[in-house]
Amino acid sequence: MAKKKAKKTSQPRMIKLETPIDSKDVQALKAGDRVLISGKIFTARDAAHKIFAERPPFDPAGAILYYASPTPTRKGFAIGSIGPTTAARMDPFTPALLKAGIKITIGKGRRGQEVVAAMKKFKAAYLVVPGGVAAALAKHVRKSTIIAYPDLGPEAVLELDVVNFPAIVAIDSKGGDLFEQGKEQYKI
Amino acid sequence: MREIVAKKITETVKKLCIEANTNLSEDVLEALNKALSKEESPTGREILRQLINNAKIAWRDKLALCQDTGTAIVFIELGQDVRIIEGLLPEAVNEGVSRGYHQGYLRKSMVRDPLTRKNTGDNTPAIIHTEIVPGENIKIKVLTKGGGAENCSVIKMFKPSSLPAEIEDFIIETVEKAGPNACPPVIVGVGIGGTFDYVATLAKKALLRQVGMHNSAHDTAKWEKEILEKINKTGIGPMGLGGRTTALAVNIEKYPCHISSLPVAVNIQCHAHRSKEAVI
Numbered sequence: 001m002a003k004k005k006a007k008k009t010s011q012p013r014m015i016k017l018e019t020p021i022d023s024k025d026v027q028a029l030k031a032g033d034r035v036l037i038s039g040k041i042f043t044a045r046d047a048a049h050k051i052f053a054e055r056p057p058f059d060p061a062g063a064i065l066y067y068a069s070p071t072p073t074r075k076g077f078a079i080g081s082i083g084p085t086t087a088a089r090m091d092p093f094t095p096a097l098l099k100a101g102i103k104i105t106i107g108k109g110r111r112g113q114e115v116v117a118a119m120k121k122f123k124a125a126y127l128v129v130p131g132g133v134a135a136a137l138a139k140h141v142r143k144s145t146i147i148a149y150p151d152l153g154p155e156a157v158l159e160l161d162v163v164n165f166p167a168i169v170a171i172d173s174k175g176g177d178l179f180e181q182g183k184e185q186y187k188i
Numbered sequence: 189m190r191e192i193v194a195k196k197i198t199e200t201v202k203k204l205c206i207e208a209n210t211n212l213s214e215d216v217l218e219a220l221n222k223a224l225s226k227e228e229s230p231t232g233r234e235i236l237r238q239l240i241n242n243a244k245i246a247w248r249d250k251l252a253l254c255q256d257t258g259t260a261i262v263f264i265e266l267g268q269d270v271r272i273i274e275g276l277l278p279e280a281v282n283e284g285v286s287r288g289y290h291q292g293y294l295r296k297s298m299v300r301d302p303l304t305r306k307n308t309g310d311n312t313p314a315i316i317h318t319e320i321v322p323g324e325n326i327k328i329k330v331l332t333k334g335g336g337a338e339n340c341s342v343i344k345m346f347k348p349s350s351l352p353a354e355i356e357d358f359i360i361e362t363v364e365k366a367g368p369n370a371c372p373p374v375i376v377g378v379g380i381g382g383t384f385d386y387v388a389t390l391a392k393k394a395l396l397r398q399v400g401m402h403n404s405a406h407d408t409a410k411w412e413k414e415i416l417e418k419i420n421k422t423g424i425g426p427m428g429l430g431g432r433t434t435a436l437a438v439n440i441e442k443y444p445c446h447i448s449s450l451p452v453a454v455n456i457q458c459h460a461h462r463s464k465e466a467v468i
Contacts, residue, residue: 128429132239
């Protein structure tokens with residue numbers, strides 16, 4: 001029975017994305033797609049969100065926001081390890097940021113209903129990268145610049161110049177949800 | 189009586205913090221490889237492959253496996269025939285954490301006041317559990333634990349008349365609620381018994397057991413395997429995106445308790461299970 005279930009799974013699509021992102025790019029994404037992102041992405045987590053609320057210290061139009069804060073950078077490296085943090089902690093701030101123009105958020109874990117509703121309304125997608133692949137993800141970052149709140153230490157807002165940064169579409173702009181679909185498919 | 193200089197403890201803690209964060213233990217790696225061979229979900233397999241690859245890169249480049257290099261939880265078994273000289277034990281441990289997190293390029297994730305939240309800047313203080321044991325050695329175990337999985341942990345005070353099946357449901361439910369947020373495949377540390385405070389420590393200690401090892405009591409070992417099997421039927425899968433690998437291990441530790449009580453704690457650990465030990 002398990003084998004039958006596995007056969008139903010088609011190989012996920014691979015999509016290349018370049019920033020800035022427009023509504024068309026986002027609407028083409030479906031839960032389960034794998035994407036490779038090149039261009040600029042911004043990082044922010046709890047402390048920065050609390051300060052900037054709906055007005056991020058970067059142009060939100062078509063931006064990608066990555067919930068992350070890296071380890072310190074070793075000499076000769078572009079950045080330290082940089083994996084995702086739990087996205088749901090940023091949920092209270094997210095609808096306003098999507099309204100402001102952010103098109104993609106990246107983190108780990110589920111999102112709340114209000115966020116999914118805002119994603120549908122403002123045509124945005126939520127991507128996940130596996131937690132704990134932080135060393136491997138660092139290899140996709142060419143450059144990292146602190147653009148706000150250096151006093152927050154690891155929680156400062158960074159602009160990352162990324163190449164083929166790999167992520168998986170977890171929730172798409174139509175509300176398609178890989179967490180639900182995946183769990184349902186493999187539940188015994 | 190054996191004398192041990194405090195700086196030896198500092199040096200050991202420093203090394204353990206760096207090693208734990210950059211070198212994924214063999215038992216965890218083996219469990220991930222085993223899971224990869226069994227996983228049916230293509231996305232699940234892809235994630236497990238990435239985790240295994242990440243461990244190789246981290247080891248090669250001396251990079252942290254995960255950017256959340258955790259709270260340093262230090263378990264000390266202090267031989268009662270040891271006398272620590274030229275310093276104090278907690279200071280020596282914290283100095284080791286501070287040096288390890290600086291020299292190892294590890295993220296500093298501790299805030300001084302839980303409400304005003306200013307970063308202490310060196311990942312101290314460590315959470316230190318000290319136990320006096322026979323002998324003249326000091327055994328130090330460092331568990332560096334990320335916040336995401338820790339946040340998914342729960343304590344429940346059951347009624348003494350509660351059935352094992354109710355406890356089992358509670359454990360599985362905790363894993364299901366944690367779902368994708370805890371970075372599955374997770375390791376589930378379970379404490380049963382003791383008191384409100386002690387049961388949480390038991391659950392944490394349960395995580396120190398090697399993945400694949402079971403409780404020495406036959407019936408508890410059997411229960412661990414049964415619960416693990418049920419958790420892996422939930423479909424949550426790697427990173428919660430669907431699959432057969434939701435947990436790598438369920439480790440249960442028990443302790444006697446009051447006639448009125450039956451505390452149960454479930455401490456969730458992510459797949460980046462970073463724990464190393466040394467004996468001085």
